[in-house]
Amino acid sequence: MRKIKLDHLRFLSKRRRGKVKDAADGELDIRPLPDKPDEMTWRDYLIMLLHIGAELEHGLMVQYLYAAYSLDDQTGPAARRRKVAEWRNALLIVAKEEMGHLLTVQNLLCLIGGPVCFDRSHFPADTPYLPFPFRLEPFSTRSLALYVYAEAPESWQRLLRTRKKELRKQFADDLKMVDQLVGDEVRDGHAHTVGQLYERIRDIISDPDKIPDADFRADTYAHQASWDDWGRGYAPPPARPGETAPPEVPVAERSNILIMQMATRTEAIAALNEIGGQGEVPHLKLDRDDEPSHFDRFLRVLDRFQSEGRKWNVVHNVPVNPTTIAPEEKPEGWVSIEDKTSLLWATLFNYRYRALLTYLTHTFRLARLVDTQEPNARGAVMHKIFGEMYNIKAISGILVRRPLKDGPTKGKPACAAPPFELPYTIELPSDEPDCWRRHQDILSASLDICKALLREAGPHFAGLTDAEKKYLRTLQQLDEKAFAWMDLIVTGLLRNGGHTT
């Protein structure tokens, strides 16, 4: 594939339809997003774009998580560890907020009457809508530059104007650095920012000629994901007496998960503005909002990492694109996890990732089957999703401390890493009892892996740390209880006809 070299700041310039005048560099050419195919209805096209948006948010989230988990904030001097923890936290905050975006996109899909999408394999990795090819990459100057790029606003000029005068030069220098770092990496056809996609979605949804009022399904409001259910306290604290605004929270600790339910076009546009403002399109955010955008956060981390951390050796030696596929079968550009015990852990990770995506899909389905005001199985599934997030966190932490390959290595040993591999499907069966059996299948596989790892006479046990053993035993017990709990639900469903919970 042909690589293109971008000029300084060029990739940040705006031109969606034709050419625009750029004050710094004159006229620049940027490829627009592909147009809607003529035969496609606007509604169908919007649903497609929202699916792409969901995939995009999902993909970015996973890549940010991978980079965050690759950081080692457990070793070295305390001051350094604090810094590393700050960078790691910045990435995790953005990943959490991307989860909010992902859920809001699902809500938009519900509103328009489209199917929800938690997959990320329906679109080839070189889709022209993605900012850069999906790649699990450790924390580095280059990966950070890519993230800055992905979250960059369409118009650097407008963004520049929002900066204080004395900071403009620094800002411009940072962007120059991003340009230099990313320039060679951005492949042809990927020269789009996330903001471009959301601008397109916003334009379509705002136009009653394209999406008439009748296309909005206000009745899905109660089925949509809500901050109440999913936000988990990740929001600015309330103002105290005497304060005219919520209290200041250090940027490093701030997290604001936006999950918006919507019933109308106006609310849909507001939601797009909000997530655009938080992530990729800073000019959309409200004037009063001083929350740093994802672009700001990444730029800040990049700046500090460049100036302080580059030589610190604080990144685990994890591969780019780890996989559980054997070396002889893996696709080009992927790195096999070969150490047998690490491979089991990585497989366990994949099952937990699969469980998370399957539970997520199930909650949207259950929302239509249960009384949303009463405690119900959907609530339990929702809590399980958070449980799986914790598992992903814990197993990632374990993997990056484990060897990638068997046997001794020279230099800093290569580490295993969370592969985030997708299953053959996350589609749910048609019948409700079968959905629960799908969950049980995943739990069974996970239990088998735990058992294999914990078998005292087996090949893996001796290599486990105490913490790993404790984790596996706890997980095993949780899964056994969950399995029995699901048995009860299936029994109840079959007794009641099998289709509802």
Added chain:
Amino acid sequence: MKIKALRILPPIAIGRLGSASEPLVNYEIEEDPQHPLDFHRVKGATTFVVDPGTGEIVKAFTPKTISFKEVEADGTERIRPVAPFLEVWALVDRDQLVPLTVDLLRKNGLKPADVKWQVTVANRKVSRRTANKDDEVSAKTPVFSTHEARRLEGHCKNFISDKASIYFGRVQFIKPTEEHPEIRLRFTPGPGDIYGPNLTDDEARSIYGPKPTGDVAQDKKQKKAKPPVWIPPRERAIYDWRKGWLGFENFKPIKPKRARKPSDLTEVGEPEVKGVELERLQARETLPPSLYSLVPPGPCWLNDNVAVSRGYFDDTCDGIVEVRLKLKSGKKLEAAARISSGPPAVVPDTVFLRTLRDDLEQVIYGPWVPPGEKEEATRDRALNIIRRAFDAVRFLNVAVMNGNPVNGRKPLDFDTMPAEEAFDVQRMMRPVVPERTADTLMIMNLHQQVYAALQGGAAPWFAHVLRLPTEVGDFTDHGRRKMPAMMCGADGGYLALTYRQINAILRCSGLPLQPKHPKKQDKRAGLIARNRFEQITHVAAGNPVNSRLEMSVGNCTPGLEMDFRAVWRRLFEGIVLREYDNLVTEMDPSARAAGLPNLAGHRLLRVNGENMFTQMIGPSPANTRTRTTVLGFTGNPDGVAPLEWSNALARVLHESVGKTVTCYFTKTPVWSEQALWESEASHLKVSLKVRPFFEDDTAMISRVLAKPGELTQGLCSPWQNDYRECSCYYWASARPDFVNVQPDEAGLSVGDNWMQKERTGDYVPDDYVDSRLLNYDDLFLEWEKFLRFQIGGVDQDKSPPAPPSASLK
């Protein structure tokens, strides 16, 4: 080896009531390493059998199973009392603490008979309310060095005679033997009896109306047909009913010490005192209010704030054990420890989220994580907190406690924290979390998943959802959903952990500690603290885990074994504070020497720049920027909520013991209303000295801070009331809520209310008046039958045999 000083260890021991002839055997709890999420296993430990006559330990054995109750041949159920031992330790060369034994005494030219004991205990629950010192019940043994059991007989000026007494239990100097040569004393608490007024039948009739005959039709015709009021039997009818406790009403006090007539108790009247005197007397009210047996039965707020006392006393107490030894050199050594008695720990395999040990740890170490504490130790503490959190959730009907409607019934009718909050701030009730997500097993599972991830080495990521002690008045969803949820703290708001607990999690999360950590630490203080900590957590041989601080409810409203709030009342020289808020109730005798003004009735607003209160806030749709409003109302327009002392004063205590701190008080007395800090100029600035919390370098809580009886005086009287009406929510301790819990076919949790008489699997929500639940008199009369132990989360009075401990590879 010369004896330099003495200590009694543990410095605080908790006895638990029970009328069984044999005390509870020794047991420990341990996590099952193969099944880390299961309830702790109850495991027998070395138990001493003491000959009551000789005082010797005649047998030591390890029980295979633990029986918490005895059932007699006639079916009478009796709970085994918890009778802790207190060991004497000697400080010898190189500052080592060693057990004081016959041999060590001999080496110092002494013998066991040279060891002198004296025990003083009291029950001040009634005098705490009536403001009448003559209602104090106290017992003091003579100095003794023999080994027969000494009865602790509590006498009171207002009892009918000098001979009338309450039996608080007994103490016994255990006779050292060759096999058990250590010097120790055992405290066996009372049986859990209720005492009361000495009413004749005529007097009872004139007050309560005729006794029910049992014939419903005839009883209906009776003019004063009311629920019968139980009167203790003749041998326990010891209180002179004319002295004020019978018929006592906090909101309608009579003149102190005036003799009562039956008509005083039946006729509606106005308070006999007025003005400041009335305010002063009403300021004796406890928090929660009217924690005593009432006519009519039920919490006062359901009866127009009418709370007429039945005049009961219980046989709980707290006090001091002193040991003295005169050395051959003539030097006199002395040591002391505290004992208290309280209700049984009915969930003996589970540890509450915030215990007395947590509060005392904070006193010893301060609110922060000590700089020298190893990361693994901090991490273990954080894990332990999460473990206790999911253990607490097990016993909590999350859907009901969240404020969900129950089968269509209004949630305000049930005793829950969101209902309490609605009453307190006079606002509509709202559930804490979305109703659809509130279920016990769901939430417990989530907590267990957190526990699993932490076990695997993940750093805690949830520090932002921990409630800071200064956030207890935040009734926005943001505040109410913080952890711990749905439980009550010492200040009546939502429970917060101690700063030290919170900071353990913050430290593991890499976040800044709360409050800001001082730059310099006193290293010497750390050395002493370590010693104190070892003393306070010392496990005396033979003492079961439920006699220790880690099984005792911490600084909550008000507590079960002790009202730990009371220990802060005299922390500042010269003033005595109310245990639950910032009101100065009286001046201390030391005030005169210090030249302090009379601050009685004033309110302490700020100490060394830190507010002693917060303001209650709630959600507001009106201001989209702040999203909040102050929850003010008539009587408290600024929504002021005083903060619990244990956390509010943690920093002051850690940094300023023996030093003078700058305090600001209201300029004038405000006995009955809360006050808001305005500015330095608007308030009265007074410098006060901070008293030491412990005596010298021991772990004995200073006798200056709390006299015998004061650490239990704010608790319910009798203690059984706590189970029926106290809105305290000590789940997973001595007062569980949801038991026998299992999932149903809808995936939701079903089980019984622990207070439910008949176990049906259909939870009966707690609304005070439902006849399916235990009522006051059930508990007064048959508490040993009705308080059912929970082992493994189900009704069981006896532990299954525990497998041998296995440490996994």
